[in-house]
Amino acid sequence: MAAQLVSAFIISRLDYGNATLNGLPQSTLAQLRRVLNAAARLVCDLRPRDAWTSALIDLHWLPVAARIEFKICMLAYQSLNSNAPAYISDMLPPVSSLQRHNNLRSATSSELSVPRTRLRVGERAFSSAAPRPWNALPTDIKRAAALLTFKMKLKTFFS
Numbered sequence: 001m002a003a004q005l006v007s008a009f010i011i012s013r014l015d016y017g018n019a020t021l022n023g024l025p026q027s028t029l030a031q032l033r034r035v036l037n038a039a040a041r042l043v044c045d046l047r048p049r050d051a052w053t054s055a056l057i058d059l060h061w062l063p064v065a066a067r068i069e070f071k072i073c074m075l076a077y078q079s080l081n082s083n084a085p086a087y088i089s090d091m092l093p094p095v096s097s098l099q100r101h102n103n104l105r106s107a108t109s110s111e112l113s114v115p116r117t118r119l120r121v122g123e124r125a126f127s128s129a130a131p132r133p134w135n136a137l138p139t140d141i142k143r144a145a146a147l148l149t150f151k152m153k154l155k156t157f158f159s
Contacts, residue, residue, distance in 0.1 A: 014035065080112075091130070
């Protein structure tokens with residue numbers, strides 16, 4: 001019961017819009033990590049000095065940084081499978097769609113083109129941030145037939 005309440009009130013707030021948190025410094029993400037750790041302690045009834053990492057594993061909760069990459073990969077999967085709005089799909093061109101890369105091996109795979117950026121802030125933009133974790137995924141995860149299968153494989157990959 002406590003896990004459901006925490007999931008409804010705390011985890012949902014952590015996950016809301018967390019794709020925008022990509023690229024933030026670890027010091028900023030530490031505050032969110034503390035909230036997630038406190039939620040795990042509350043659900044598992046741990047004392048403040050007890051280890052929280054095993055509690056996250058037992059609850060099947062991903063750490064904050066992995067949650068952010070999970071969300072970004074989910075949006076990339078949905079855009080590649082025509083389940084996302086057009087403005088998101090337009091930001092993620094596959095390598096195969098670029099004329100200058102037609103003879104590369106990556107043109108036949110399901111990789112996304114990573115645009116060049118000049119500033120660190122540009123690397124946080126979705127069009128630049130989404131291809132990096134997507135291209136790092138194994139091919140069997142990228143080619144999952146259904147969204148639920150993709151989610152399960154992706155969560156296992158990040159665990």
